[in-house]
Amino acid sequence: MAKVIKTKKGLALNLKGKPLQEMLSTPAQSPLYAVVPDDYQGIIPKVTARPGDKVRAGSALMYHKSYPEMLFTSPVSGEVVAVNRGAKRKVLSIEVRPDGLNEYEAFAVGDPASLSAEQIKQLLLSSGMWGFIRQRPYDIVALPDVTPRDIFVTANFTAPLAPDFGFIVQGEERALQTALNALTKLTTGKVYVGVQPGSKLDLKNVELYEVQGPHPAGNVGVLINHTVPVNRGETVWTLKATDLIVMGKFLLTGKVDFSRMIAMTGSDAAAHGYVRVMPGSNVFSIFNPLTIKPDHERVIDGNVFTGKKLTEAEPYLSAQCDQITVIPEGDDVDELFGWATPRLNQFSMSRAYFSWLQGKNKEYVLDARVKGGERAMIMSNEYDRVFPMDIFPEYLLKAIISFDIDKMEDLGIYEVAPEDFAVCEFVDTSKIELQRIVREGLDMLYKEMN
Structure with a gap:
């Protein structure tokens, strides 16, 4: 039975455009797939692939300069067509054109119970799965030569318009448990899992916590802080349960298949629901239509709080994406007196707007405008x-x-x-x-x- 953590502080931002619990039609195949080093915080990429190279799903495209055994692999089989670089020759992306053959690199996997910690670590490092693991301190891709004190997993997504993990995990329970069994081999401590209130997940070999409260209750940082905080000299690893499903399927099949179920959300999304996609896809190519209007829309890889804006120049879905959010950009809005106009249809934490009179169930349509300029930090305890x-x-x-x-x-x-x-x-x-x-x-x- 799960232990309970209750938090009161936070913000439950009720936005329009929640995902319906239904599968949408399968998107088109992307003409190009890309591995983007910036998706993996803290690594120094060294490219091994060259334009013209033939690769399989799971073939190495680059590695971490400080840890050559940490590989980052192709999501599909095909041909490397470009290594895009920016200022000071920074690697921006490695693009692969799919060949439609769905060929995979072979990995000798097995039941985590019969594998040693070193064998599991080498499998994750060589397959590209290691990139899912983050560490604290520093919130970077975990360093493989450091054994974590504990490992923390969140299966509770509380951000605005976040997907329902209970829907995503249906039929994937075995893969999730397999990945958790592997994680228990990689730490000297425990594996803590935070789940949503009322979750029916039956997980073994872990410490289960039901985290109740407004966002950011589902953040793994809240789970750490309310169980076993991190002190100086200690290292813990963090993961999302959705990434563990991908990892678990790899450990069961030996195939590097990064495909995952994500939620289509946002007030201006053309459809609301769930769809299975391959990370690295060009979002604007695989969804037609993606938005309800052709212009003045912001497409976000992730949620409105922490997501990354997708553009024609940077259109690739990140490896850890769980949702796509589409909201108005707001650059075509012209309001009398701007944000200072009294109104009922705009959200505010203060009572300067009268929208608070309409209760907590009102759904808001927010655009991407900041509505104000940067100024000195006000010590008002609002944080x-x-x-x-x-x-x-x-x-x-x-x-x-x-x-x-x-x-x-x-x-x-x-x-x-x-x-x-x-x-x-x-x-x-x-x-x-x-x-x-x-x-x-x-x-x-x-x-x-x-």
Whole structure:
């Protein structure tokens, strides 16, 4: 029976465009698939593939310079057509044209119970599955030479318009349990799994926690903070249960199949439901139509708090994507007096707008406008009202901005990730990019400590 964690702080943002619990028609095949190094935080990519190379699904395209055994592999079989680079020859993407043959690299897998920890680790490293594993501190792809104290998994998605994991996991329970069995071999401690309230998941060999409360209750950081927080000198790994399904299917079949079920969401999405796609796909090519209007739409890989804007220049679905969100861009809106106009149809955390009179069940259509300019941070405790971790967010952010390492350590920098500050950023009247500040602070701290 799952233990219960209850949080009160947070924000349940009720947006229009929730996914219906039904499968949508299969999308078209993408003309190109891409592996994007920026999807894997903390790695230094070294490209092994060259244009013209023939590859299979699971063939290595690049590796981490500091850990050559950590490979990142092709999602499909076909031909490498381009290695795109930017400033200072930074690798932007490696593009593969599919051949339709669906050929796979062969991996000698087995029941995790009969494999050693080293064998499981080598399978994950060589197949490209290792990229799903993140570590704290620093919120980067996990370093394979460090054994984690514990491993934390979230199967509770609470962000706006988030997919229902209970629907996604139907028929995939065996793959999920297989991946969890493998994880238990890779830690000296326990595997903690956070599930949604009322979840019927029957998982073995793990510590099960039911996390109740508004977003970010489903974030793995909240699970860590309310169970076994991370102290200096300790390392823990974090994963999403949706990534574990992909990992588990690999351990069962030996085939590197990154395809996954994602949710189509958002007020301006052409359809709402679930669809199975291959990460690395060109989103604008496989969905027709994708939006209800051809212009003035923002397509987001992920949710509105932490997702990445997709454009014609960067159209590829990330490897860890669980939802696509489509909302109005807002660049065609011209309002009298702008955001200062009193109204009933706009959401606000304060009572400056009268929409609070309409109750919690009202669905809102929000666009991508910031509605204000950046200014100095106001110490008003507005972050603390939506931050359900035992950390002082305002003081930690100021320590990060000043890069005071001692204060950062004392205030809990080792157990946070940018996503933990997403709601704080949304409610921030100062319009400060808090997630960017935390990301840059973690990157600088990693360089300083290593």
